[in-house]
Amino acid sequence: MALATRTARPSILRLLWQSTVGKKAVMATTGVVMLLYLVVHMLGNLKIFFGAEEFNGYAAWLRTIGAPALHQSWFLWIVRSVLAASVVLHGVAAYQLSRRDIAARPRSYAHKRRRASYATRTMRWGGVILGLFVVWHILDLTTLTVNPRAEAHHPYENLVASFSTWYGGGIYIVAMLALCLHIHHGFWSAAQTLGANSARRDRVLKAAAAALALILTIGFLSVPVAVMTGLVS
Template sequence: MVTVGERPAVRVRHTPRPSSVQLKFVMAVSGALALLYLIAHMIGNLKIFLGAEAINTYAAWLRTVGEPALPMQTLLWIVRVVLVVAIVAHIVSATILARRARRARPIRYAHRQPVRGSYAARTMRWGGVIILLFIIYHLLDLTAGTLNPRFVEGDVHGNLVADFAPSHWYATVAYTVAVIAVGFHVRHGLWSGLQTLGRSSAAAQNTIKGVALVVAVLLTVGFLSVPFSILTGLVR
């Protein structure tokens, strides 16, 4: 019974927070989407070795998929939206998990014992920052064209050759650092993601690590083959 002058108690409903398992699942799925995009993007880039017409025709085809039933660039915008959502979900999930890990151990040890883990696992955070910054640079360079020394809409071959020319060597350096960071990120992320999705039996650990390493190396070599072929004059 509520007496005069007293306010009835108000129940505040708190929105349930996602569990750490759910956040790891989101990271695994969003990482898988980003990995599929990287593989498709690398395959498209390698068309530069077939000549200017091949890669320019491929780029034009991407803009016209679905026409006339769908407006021009529909596929590209669907891919862009899905990729942005995946990257945001990946970053948010990683940030929340990192904060929870810090709160779980608020006291810093005077003598911290060495943590067992790979180099890739210990550098996932700064690697993610490098990748995010490079995505912004890459979009301004080869999509918007504002940072490209010679940007011509539709001339993907010419834009790449101008971007990775010897006189523009710093773009090649930035690209190399970012791609290596992607390789480390993919290696650890793929291994971790497969565990999250239920492939973590002891017998499968070596196989998972091997697959993650092979995928990371292939992506790294595939992406870097383009700028270095241009830099050395193999592609003109």
């Protein structure tokens, strides 16, 4: 008697990932993770206005979080690993959804309408810009590979050295403007995907998206602008 062959069923996670709804959920969830990190990161960056001792002390404290249960810098590496996974999943899901969208509409429309906002139309390019910036930011202020000063355990001095150059400050400013547009549209899209929106809450969510994008942009831009104008040195 021939043995019946069984076809292995894909797991629930695999089915979820393969679906359009699942990919959008992954994008929304990872977007929330990265947004929370950005808020904390911006607040930490603003400590630069309290001087080198305060800023360097804060950076040193980050390496000791979780002690003695965690060894030196373990917490930072856990955060970096979660962020790296979030960035990869977010980017892959965005790319695959984009390809599906193109495949579903192989022919261009005869009459194109620009109903989407500028942030929506530039969402993809904004993501590319931010992805490239992350690589530059790591090489500049984490590994110190391209940093003009490149002195370990002196984050304040390294940050000032980077933003004192026209390209260091310029790259950061362009990236933060792209971030503003990305957050403005991404926050709203994530709310829709996760089911947080409704007819009554739409205006509130749109206002929250605009306010959050503006606050983060001003907070992040204040640091390079302060360095480039000599307010912080």
